[in-house]
Amino acid sequence: MADTVVLAADSTIGEPAINIAIFGAFVLVTLVITFRASRNNKTAADYYAAGRNISGQQNGLAIAGDYLSAASFLGIAGAIALYGYDGFLYSIGFLVAWLVALLLVAELLRNTARFTMADVLAFRMRQRPVRMAAAISTLAVCLFYLVAQMSGAGGLVTLLLGVEGDAAQALVVILVGALMIIYVLVGGMRGTTYVQIIKASLLIAGALVMTLWVLTEVGFNLSTLLGDAQQTSDTAGTGINVLAPGAQYGATATSQLDFVSLGLALVLGTAGLPHVLMRFYTVPTAKDARRSVQWAIWLIGIFYLFSLVIGYGAGALVGPNEIANAPGAVNSAAPLLAFELGGTVLLGIIAGVAFATILAVVAGLTITASASFAHDVYASVIKKGAVSPNGEVRVARVTAVVIGAISIGLGILALQAGLNIAFLVALAFAVAASANLPTILYTLFWKRFTTQGALWSIYGGLITCVGLIVFSPVVSGDPAALFPDVDFAWFPLKNPGIVSIPLSFFLGWLGTVLSKERPDVDKYAELEVRALTGIGAEKAVEH
Amino acid sequence: MTPPTERRMLTPEEYRQAQDSPEFTELRRRFRRFAFPMTVAFFAWYLLYVLLSTYADDFMAEKVFGDVNVGILLGLAQFVTTFLITQLYVRHAGRNTDPIADEMRDRLEHHEYARGTGAEGAPRG
Numbered sequence: 001m002a003d004t005v006v007l008a009a010d011s012t013i014g015e016p017a018i019n020i021a022i023f024g025a026f027v028l029v030t031l032v033i034t035f036r037a038s039r040n041n042k043t044a045a046d047y048y049a050a051g052r053n054i055s056g057q058q059n060g061l062a063i064a065g066d067y068l069s070a071a072s073f074l075g076i077a078g079a080i081a082l083y084g085y086d087g088f089l090y091s092i093g094f095l096v097a098w099l100v101a102l103l104l105v106a107e108l109l110r111n112t113a114r115f116t117m118a119d120v121l122a123f124r125m126r127q128r129p130v131r132m133a134a135a136i137s138t139l140a141v142c143l144f145y146l147v148a149q150m151s152g153a154g155g156l157v158t159l160l161l162g163v164e165g166d167a168a169q170a171l172v173v174i175l176v177g178a179l180m181i182i183y184v185l186v187g188g189m190r191g192t193t194y195v196q197i198i199k200a201s202l203l204i205a206g207a208l209v210m211t212l213w214v215l216t217e218v219g220f221n222l223s224t225l226l227g228d229a230q231q232t233s234d235t236a237g238t239g240i241n242v243l244a245p246g247a248q249y250g251a252t253a254t255s256q257l258d259f260v261s262l263g264l265a266l267v268l269g270t271a272g273l274p275h276v277l278m279r280f281y282t283v284p285t286a287k288d289a290r291r292s293v294q295w296a297i298w299l300i301g302i303f304y305l306f307s308l309v310i311g312y313g314a315g316a317l318v319g320p321n322e323i324a325n326a327p328g329a330v331n332s333a334a335p336l337l338a339f340e341l342g343g344t345v346l347l348g349i350i351a352g353v354a355f356a357t358i359l360a361v362v363a364g365l366t367i368t369a370s371a372s373f374a375h376d377v378y379a380s381v382i383k384k385g386a387v388s389p390n391g392e393v394r395v396a397r398v399t400a401v402v403i404g405a406i407s408i409g410l411g412i413l414a415l416q417a418g419l420n421i422a423f424l425v426a427l428a429f430a431v432a433a434s435a436n437l438p439t440i441l442y443t444l445f446w447k448r449f450t451t452q453g454a455l456w457s458i459y460g461g462l463i464t465c466v467g468l469i470v471f472s473p474v475v476s477g478d479p480a481a482l483f484p485d486v487d488f489a490w491f492p493l494k495n496p497g498i499v500s501i502p503l504s505f506f507l508g509w510l511g512t513v514l515s516k517e518r519p520d521v522d523k524y525a526e527l528e529v530r531a532l533t534g535i536g537a538e539k540a541v542e543h
Numbered sequence: 544m545t546p547p548t549e550r551r552m553l554t555p556e557e558y559r560q561a562q563d564s565p566e567f568t569e570l571r572r573r574f575r576r577f578a579f580p581m582t583v584a585f586f587a588w589y590l591l592y593v594l595l596s597t598y599a600d601d602f603m604a605e606k607v608f609g610d611v612n613v614g615i616l617l618g619l620a621q622f623v624t625t626f627l628i629t630q631l632y633v634r635h636a637g638r639n640t641d642p643i644a645d646e647m648r649d650r651l652e653h654h655e656y657a658r659g660t661g662a663e664g665a666p667r668g
Contacts, residue, residue, distance in 0.1 A: 085603075085614055089596055092621045096589045099628055103578040107636075223609025230610065244604035245596040245614055256597045263593040267586070290636060297629045301622055522555040525562040532570055533561075533644045535651040536553065 015344040019160050022352030026202070027179060027359075030195045034187035037194055043541060044389040047188035047396065048115040048371045049281040051541035054193055056288035060295020063279050065196030066364040067094075067270075067296070068203060068303060069145075070152045070331075070357050071425045076304070077337075078330035079422075080311020082320050084229065084242025086249055087311055089259075091304035093266030098300065100271040100437075102293040107286035108444050108531040109277060114538050116368075117274050118376040121439055121458075124523035125451040128381050133458040135376040137435040138274040140462060141428050142369035143407065145275075146362055148424035150176060150411025152331075153358045155421070159327045159335060160351040170412045176358060177408035183363040184370070184400045189282060192363045199353070199360035204299060206353045207306040210334070213341045214313030225309065228316035236321045242312070258493045262426060265497030269429030272436030275368040284540040313337055331421075362407070370400035417482060420474075426495060427469060434461030434500040438508050444531060448519050449512050456511030461504030468496035553651060560656040561647065570643040577635045585628055592617055 041047055054062065072094065079087025113119035118134035153176045154169035163172070183191050218224040226243055233242050240247045249259035270276060280289045314323065314337040326332040338350040374396035379387045414424070439457045442449040468491045469475065477487035493499075530536050561567055596603055596614060603614030650656065 085596070085618075088615075088618055089593070092589075092592070092618055096585060096621060096625055099585050099625060100582070102629060103582055103632055221609075222615075223611050226610040226615070241604065243610060243612055243615065244600055246600040249597065259597050260593055263589075267589055287641070290633060294629055294633050297625065301626060305622060522559065525558040526553075526555065528571070529558050529561045529567065529647075529651070532567070532574060532640075533647045533651065535648045 015348065016161050016163075018344055018348035019351040022348045023355045026198075026352055026356045030198060030356075030359075031182070033194045033198070034183050034191035037190040038186045038188070040190065041188045044115070044393050045538070045541050046190065047393045048278075048367075048375070049538075050188070050190040050193050052282060052284055052538060053540040054190075054282040056283055056291030057295055058193070058197055059279060059283050059288065059292035060299060061200045062193045062196040062282075063276065063292055063296035064204070064299040064303070065198075065200030065360045066275060066279060067300060068200065068357065069149060069361045069425065070156070070354055071148065071422055072303075073203060073207075073307070073357055074152075074156075074331040074334050074354060075422050075425075076307045077311040077314060078323065078333035079248070080242075080308060081229075081314035081318070081323055081333035081337075082240075082330055083248040084233070084240065084312070084315065085245045086247050086259075088308055089245065089263070090266070091307055093263050094270070095297070095301050095304055097267045097270035098293060098297045100268065101276065102290070102297065104444070105271045105277070105440060106280050106289045106293045109440075110280045110283065110286045110289040111531050111534045111537045112527055113281065115278070115281060115375050116372050117277050117436065117440070118372065118380075120527075121443055121454060122380075123443065123527050124520050125443075125454055128384075130451060130454050130458075131376040131380045133455055134436075134439075135372045135381075137431065137458055137462050138372040138376075139369055140466070141272075141274055141432050141436070142365045142372075142403075143410070144424055144428040144431065145273075146365045146369075146403075146407040147410045147414050147419075148421045148428070149358050149362050149365070150407050151415040151419060151424075152421045153355070154411065154415040155331065156351075156354060156358075159332050160354070166416060169415055173411045173415065174408055176355075176362065177404050177411070179359055180362045180366055181401055181404040183359070184366045184404075185397055189278075189367055192360075192367050193282060195363055196360045199356045200299065202353045203357055204303055204306075206350055207303055207310065209346070210313070210338060210341065210350070211306040211309045214309050214317070214337070217313070217317065217341075225312050225316060229312040232316050232319050236319055238320050240320075242315060254492050257498065258495050261493055261495035261498035264501055265426060265430040265433045265495060268433035268437050268497075268501060270432075272432035272440060273428070274372065274432075274436070275364045278368045278371065279364075281538070286534050286537065310334055310337060317341070366400050366403055366407075369403045370396045373399045373403075419482065420480075423474060423494070427465075430495060430497045430500065431462060431465050433497055434465040434504045435459075436461075438501070438505045442508050442512075444527075446512075447521075447524055449508070450515045450517050450519055452515035452517060453508045453510075453512030457504050457508030460507035461500055464500040464503055465496050468493075468499060472496070553654070554657070557651070557654065557656045561651060564647075564656065566643055566647060570640060570647065573639045573643070577632065577639075581628060581632070585624065588624065589621065592621055 045051055076087055076091050109120055118131045121134045122130040150173050154173045183195055229242050233240055249255050283289050283292055314333040317340050318336045323333045335350055339347040374392050378395045379392045435458050439454050471489055471491045472494055473489050474494050475481055476483045477489035605613045
C-alpha cells in the first residue's frame with residue numbers, strides 16, 4: 001500500500017536549503033519582535049514576568065509553546081510509529097499532569113509569589129535556607145532539560161540540514177545557544193513569550209495539516225489507520241503489536257515497574273517544573289492564570305491527539321524500518337512522514353518548526369534559571385535583600401549568558417556521549433516531581449509545615465532522585481549505559497520516581513513533626529488569605 | 544479596580560481576622576471540596592489506566608470494533624476526562640469561589656478586617 005521513500009540510510013532527506021530558509025525566516029521574525037518587545041523592558045517585573053500583562057489566552061499559547069518540546073513533537077510521534085501504543089502512554093501522562101497545575105497550583109502561586117518558585121516556598125519559612133534549596137533544585141531541573149534540548153538540536157541537523165560530523169553538530173548547538181541567549185538578554189520574559197506564542201501557533205498548525213492529510217489518506221477512519229499501521233509493522237517483520245501496550249516496556253517485571261515509575265514522574269512532574277510555574281506570573285490576575293491553564297490543556301491535548309494520528313500515520317505510510325534506519329531514528333518519524341506526504345516543502349516547514357520548538361523551550365528554561373539565581377541566590381542569600389531591582393536584573397542577564405554557555409558545553413558533551421534525550425527529559429520531570437511538588441503542596445495546604453520539613457523534602461527528593469540514577473542501569477552495568485564497561489548499578493529501575501516521590505512526601509512530613517521550630521501562624525494566615533482571595537497579589541505593570 | 548494610590552499594608556492581625564472569618568472558611572471549604580476529591584479521582588483513574596496498560600495488556604488489546612481496542616479507547620477516555628474536569632473546574636470557580644474571593648479582596652483593600660470593624664458575619668453581596 002504505502003509507496004515508501006527510497007533513501008540511503010546515511011543521507012538527508014528533502015532540500016536542506018529550503019529547511020534552512022524556513023528556519024532562518026522564523027529566527028528573523030522572532031528577533032525583530034524580540035527587539036521591539038525590549039523597548040518596554042524597564043523594571044524587574046518586565047524582565048522576569050513580562051510586566052504581568054500577557055492575557056490568559058496568549059499565556060495559554062505560550063505555555064503550550066514552552067511545554068511542547070522537540071521531545072514531545074518528534075519523540076512521541078516517533079515512539080508511536082515504532083512502538084505503537086506505548087508511545088501514546090507518554091502523551092497521556094504529559095497531559096493529565098496539567099490537572100495538578102490547574103486545580104492545586106496555578107492560581108494560588110500567581111497570588112502569592114513574585115518571580116520564582118522560591119518566592120512561595122520561602123513565604124512562611126526562614127528565607128535563606130529555603131530559597132537556596134529551591135534555587136538549587138530549580139537550576140538542576142532547568143539544566144537537565146536544557147542539556148536534553150541542546151543535544152536534541154544537534155541530533156536534528158544531520159537529518160534536516162544536511163550537515164554531518166561532530167564539529168558540524170557542535171556548531172549547531174552553539175548557534176542555538178547563542179540565539180537563545182540573545183532572545184533572553186534582549187527580550188526578557190516578554191520576548192521569550194512572543195517567541196513561544198509564534199512557535200506554538202506554527203507547531204499546532206503544522207501538526208493539524210499533517211493530521212488532516214493522514215486522515216484523508218485513510219478516509220477519516222481511525223480503525224483503518226490503526227489496521228494499516230499494524231499491517232506495515234507486520235510486513236516489516238518487527239514482530240511488534242503496535243496496537244497493544246507492552247511493546248517498549250512489557251518485557252520483564254522490572255521494565256513494567258519502570259514504566260509505572262515513569263508514569264508517576266510524568267503526571268506529578270509538570271506542576272513542579274520551574275519554567276512552567278514562572279509562566280503563571282506573566283498574567284495580571286489569578287483568574288487569567290486559570291484561563292491560561294485552561295487554554296494550555298486544550299491546546300496540548302489536541303496537539304497530542306494530532307501526534308497519535310501522525311505517529312500511526314508514520315508507522316503506516318513510512319514504515320518502522322525506514323524510520324529506525326534513518327539518521328535520528330525515532331526522532332525522524334514526523335519529518336519522514338512530512339516528506340512522504342508533502343515532499344520537500346512540507347518537510348521544510350516541519351523541520352523549521354522543529355528548530356523553532358527547541359529555541360522557544362530553551363529560551364524559557366534559560367530565563368527561569370537566571371531569574372532563580374539572581375532573585376533567590378544573589379539578591380536574597382548573598383546580598384540579604386540589599387540590592388536594587390536593576391542590580392538584580394543585571395545579575396540575571398549575566399547569569400543567562402553563563403547558563404547559556406554551560407548548557408552549550410554540556411549539550412555538546414551529551415551529544416557526543418550519545419545520551420538519550422527522552423531519558424534526560426524524564427529525569428527533569430522526576431526531579432521536579434520529587435524535589436518541588438511535595439514542598440509546593442505542603443506549603444500551600446499544610447498549616448504545620450516548617451522550614452526543616454521543606455529542606456528535608458527538597459534536598460531529600462533531589463538527592464534520592466539523582467543518586468538512584470547514578471546507581472541505575474542508565475549510568476553503568478548495561479550495554480546501553482553511559483559507562484558500559486563498569487558496573488556499580490544496584491538500583492534496577494531507570495526511573496527513580498516510584499521511590500523518590502513518596503520518600504520526598506514522607507521526608508517533608510517527618511522533618512516537620514521532628515522540628516523544634518513552631519510554624520509561623522501569622523505568615524500562614526497571610527499566605528492562605530492571599531492565595532485564595534488575591535489580596536496583595538503583584539499587579540500588572542502599566543506602560 | 545482600585546486606584547493605584549499609596550495604600551497602607553495589611554497587618555498580620557488583619558490577615559488573622561480575615562482567615563478566621565466565616566466567609567473565608569466558606570471560601571476555603573468550597574475550593575477544597577472541589578479540588579481535593581477531583582485530584583484524588585483523576586489521579587486514581589490515571590493510575591488505573593497505567594496499571595492496566597502495564598499488567599493487563601491482554602485486556603487492553605481486546606478489539607472493540609475494527610482495529611480499535613480497549614487500550615486505545617481508554618486512552619482517548621483520559622483525554623475526554625481531562626477536558627471535562629478542566630471545564631467543570633472553571634465553571635465551579637466562576638460560580639462558587641470567585642464571588643466570595645472578589646468580595647473579600649475588596650473588603651481587605653478597605654481594611655475592613657482591622658480589629659473591631661466587623662470581622663464576623665458582614666453581609667455578603
